[in-house]
Amino acid sequence: MATLREVAELASVSVATASRVLNGSTHHHPVSTEIQAAVRAAATTLGYMPSAAARALKQQRSRIIGVIASDILDPYFAELTRGIEVEAARAGYSTVIANANRDPQQERTKFRVLREHRAQGIVFCGSDIEGASGTAQLAREVNAAVHQGTRVVALAPRGFSSTSIVVDNATAAVRLTEYLLSLGHRDIVCIGGIPGLSAAEQRVAGYRSAMFQAGAVPRVVAFSGMTKDSGKAAMAELTRSARLPDAIICTNDEVAIGALAHLWTNGYRVPEDISVAGIGGTRASAVFGLTTVTLPLTELGTAAARFITDPAAQPAVPATPAAVLRPGLTTRAGSAEKAVPEPHR
Amino acid sequence: MATLREVAELASVSVATASRVLNGSTHHHPVSTEIQAAVRAAATTLGYMPSAAARALKQQRSRIIGVIASDILDPYFAELTRGIEVEAARAGYSTVIANANRDPQQERTKFRVLREHRAQGIVFCGSDIEGASGTAQLAREVNAAVHQGTRVVALAPRGFSSTSIVVDNATAAVRLTEYLLSLGHRDIVCIGGIPGLSAAEQRVAGYRSAMFQAGAVPRVVAFSGMTKDSGKAAMAELTRSARLPDAIICTNDEVAIGALAHLWTNGYRVPEDISVAGIGGTRASAVFGLTTVTLPLTELGTAAARFITDPAAQPAVPATPAAVLRPGLTTRAGSAEKAVPEPHR
DNA sequence: TTGTACGCGTTATCAC
DNA sequence: GTGATAACGCGTACAA
Numbered sequence: 001m002a003t004l005r006e007v008a009e010l011a012s013v014s015v016a017t018a019s020r021v022l023n024g025s026t027h028h029h030p031v032s033t034e035i036q037a038a039v040r041a042a043a044t045t046l047g048y049m050p051s052a053a054a055r056a057l058k059q060q061r062s063r064i065i066g067v068i069a070s071d072i073l074d075p076y077f078a079e080l081t082r083g084i085e086v087e088a089a090r091a092g093y094s095t096v097i098a099n100a101n102r103d104p105q106q107e108r109t110k111f112r113v114l115r116e117h118r119a120q121g122i123v124f125c126g127s128d129i130e131g132a133s134g135t136a137q138l139a140r141e142v143n144a145a146v147h148q149g150t151r152v153v154a155l156a157p158r159g160f161s162s163t164s165i166v167v168d169n170a171t172a173a174v175r176l177t178e179y180l181l182s183l184g185h186r187d188i189v190c191i192g193g194i195p196g197l198s199a200a201e202q203r204v205a206g207y208r209s210a211m212f213q214a215g216a217v218p219r220v221v222a223f224s225g226m227t228k229d230s231g232k233a234a235m236a237e238l239t240r241s242a243r244l245p246d247a248i249i250c251t252n253d254e255v256a257i258g259a260l261a262h263l264w265t266n267g268y269r270v271p272e273d274i275s276v277a278g279i280g281g282t283r284a285s286a287v288f289g290l291t292t293v294t295l296p297l298t299e300l301g302t303a304a305a306r307f308i309t310d311p312a313a314q315p316a317v318p319a320t321p322a323a324v325l326r327p328g329l330t331t332r333a334g335s336a337e338k339a340v341p342e343p344h345r
Numbered sequence: 346m347a348t349l350r351e352v353a354e355l356a357s358v359s360v361a362t363a364s365r366v367l368n369g370s371t372h373h374h375p376v377s378t379e380i381q382a383a384v385r386a387a388a389t390t391l392g393y394m395p396s397a398a399a400r401a402l403k404q405q406r407s408r409i410i411g412v413i414a415s416d417i418l419d420p421y422f423a424e425l426t427r428g429i430e431v432e433a434a435r436a437g438y439s440t441v442i443a444n445a446n447r448d449p450q451q452e453r454t455k456f457r458v459l460r461e462h463r464a465q466g467i468v469f470c471g472s473d474i475e476g477a478s479g480t481a482q483l484a485r486e487v488n489a490a491v492h493q494g495t496r497v498v499a500l501a502p503r504g505f506s507s508t509s510i511v512v513d514n515a516t517a518a519v520r521l522t523e524y525l526l527s528l529g530h531r532d533i534v535c536i537g538g539i540p541g542l543s544a545a546e547q548r549v550a551g552y553r554s555a556m557f558q559a560g561a562v563p564r565v566v567a568f569s570g571m572t573k574d575s576g577k578a579a580m581a582e583l584t585r586s587a588r589l590p591d592a593i594i595c596t597n598d599e600v601a602i603g604a605l606a607h608l609w610t611n612g613y614r615v616p617e618d619i620s621v622a623g624i625g626g627t628r629a630s631a632v633f634g635l636t637t638v639t640l641p642l643t644e645l646g647t648a649a650a651r652f653i654t655d656p657a658a659q660p661a662v663p664a665t666p667a668a669v670l671r672p673g674l675t676t677r678a679g680s681a682e683k684a685v686p687e688p689h690r
Numbered sequence: 691t692t693g694t695a696c697g698c699g700t701t702a703t704c705a706c
Numbered sequence: 707g708t709g710a711t712a713a714c715g716c717g718t719a720c721a722a
Contacts, residue, residue, distance in 0.1 A: 001493065004699065015700080015701095015709090017707085019702095020701095029708095032708090035708085049460050052463070053699080053700090054701085057701095057714050058700045060714070072423050075418060078423060089454075096439075097417075097441070099427060113397075116395055116396065117397040258632055261634075264605075265633065289610050348714090349717095350715075358692080359694075360693090361692075361717080365717090374692095380692085396714090398714090398715080400715080400717080402697095402699065403716050403718085404717070
């Protein structure tokens with residue numbers, strides 16, 4: 001690939017001039033029109049493309065935002081990622097997305113690579129798994145990086161000392177459970193998600209506390225995953241048992257959609273036979289008319305990106321946008337059929 | 346961030362020695378055990394992290410694979426991306442994923458950024474939109490890059506001269522249509538997708554030709570998008586019309602799932618009232634038991650990544666894996682209820 | 691076994 | 707307005 005030097009030679013000017021024309025501040029450092037034309041022509045014929053590596057080396061910064069997504073196949077993270085990406089592009093930054101497959105070891109690797117590339121900031125999408133092999137080491141490494149000045153943002157509960165922009169998962173689950181109780185449901189079962197996953201645990205805890213509060217008996221099943229597949233499997237298990245519960249609360253929308261898939265493809269009617277609800281508010285949930293708590297995914301991503309790109313926002317941590325209960329078609333219609341804003345923090 | 350020089354100074358050795366220790370070329374260039382320990386200790390205390398920029402500049406290669414995804418929210422591309430990423434990581438490469446939002450202008454921008462970073466190869470996930478503003482320019486730029494030696498792989502039909510690993514969309518649609526006809530359906534409607542999108546057009550063309558072949562009348566509706574939302578909207582439109590068709594063929598799984606969402610949430614029974622089929626074979630399609638043509642997404646991604654990471658595969662273009670018809674629960678059970686392998690190319 | 695010195699492509703600081 | 711030239715951090719011939 002052609003270098004600046006070659007362009008300069010072809011245009012019979014110095015590299016400095018070529019640099020000024022092609023990458024630089026012609027405004028602060030005027031170059032005559034003819035020479036500008038000559039340089040541009042040379043660049044075109046040579047197919048010149050500036051080297052990001054050389055520029056980063058010289059300027060000591062990268063204009064790169066690193067994103068470590070727990071599972072890029074989960075629309076929850078895909079939407080977060082998209083929010084980050086849009087805002088980053090607006091500010092002239094490139095986004096590097098790395099998929100960690102919910103594996104702390106992979107998170108560590110990706111984190112290291114991103115740091116080697118001198119990413120200006122690194123965003124973690126997805127919470128940690130307590131006790132998983134590598135979680136503690138990752139936390140140590142992140143803490144060290146933060147201490148060194150790297151900007152790290154967590155968009156989910158994390159056991160390290162980064163900036164965090166996190167919704168209140170427990171409260172979201174409480175509101176959702178209260179809503180289902182208000183519809184007259186008592187036998188409400190919760191499908192659990194991944195054991196140890198902080199966000200899931202918080203949601204389950206919220207469900208439990210709301211059930212206790214109402215004098216109802218909580219029942220949590222199927223700590224098996226956060227995907228449609230695991231939701232479907234959990235629902236299949238439940239339908240095999242003697243009596244169907246009144247309602248199902250799932251730790252996220254994907255699990256809920258998986259549960260719906262099982263019910264629909266097996267002749268059950270929702271919500272007549274059973275109510276189903278999720279947490280997240282992904283686009284998919286809207287398509288299925290799922291009752292859920294919408295978390296402001298795009299806004300979370302935007303806030304994270306802005307925190308990294310905006311040098312002025314140095315100490316200020318962006319406020320967490322509110323989660324909102326969105327009643328849908330998958331729960332029996334009730335009297336409390338209105339959106340309940342949930343401010344917090 | 347600490348540099349190699351600082352590490353060397355702290356360990357009282359030369360930068361050359363420090364480099365040898367920290368980059369593991371110790372095998373070809375032995376360093377005494379004590380000095381190794383000293384260097385490593387210094388690196389740890391200083392929190393040394395090698396600069397990818399400096400290394401790339403020196404070594405003239407990046408170990409980066411760039412991926413330009415048409416729509417990261419579409420699981421089709423997410424699965425492709427994941428396939429690329431896994432194989433890339435296996436070979437010690439980092440994957441940079443860029444989302445183009447189906448916009449040729451954004452594709453151009455991302456492509457340029459990836460080239461500036463001297464990505465060793467760039468993979469396009471998603472086909473082009475004929476006639477869209479920017480498509481022609483993008484093609485010109487890609488052709489120039491290819492001509493210059495950049496490895497570009499397209500995983501969907503594209504109007505430029507890159508390597509391409511593409512499934513035969515037309516044949517996939519033909520097989521699917523023939524299958525529905527074999528079930529006794531005659532009034533089969535096709536939901537079209539995005540106008541001008543090559544992959545969608547090819548699939549629609551396959552549907553049309555199979556219908557003509559059987560003496561049936563093709564009807565294509567709703568060229569509005571490739572998302573669940575657009576599938577749902579198209580289905581809503583169809584259910585408003587006088588008579589429901591026998592079956593629906595959708596250009597991709599997302600649209601089909603959107604159609605199913607409308608049917609299920611409005612009391613229709615599938616496949617009793619109407620059959621629905623998609624193309625793609627994403628995980629989501631399996632969860633819903635959708636009849637579809639499975640395209641080997643992971644394999645496509647793997648092949649693309651391997652083509653880029655493996656220098657030996659210089660001229661050889663990987664063979665395209667086969668697409669397979671997968672009858673599901675969303676089409677009336679018939680006599681031809683077996684998977685039909687579809688070899689091609 | 692260890693050290694010296696050069697260059698990768700770019701930008702910034704000078705001088706002219 | 708334009709041109710030399712010195713870094714930026716690293717890897718690697720080559721020398722010792």
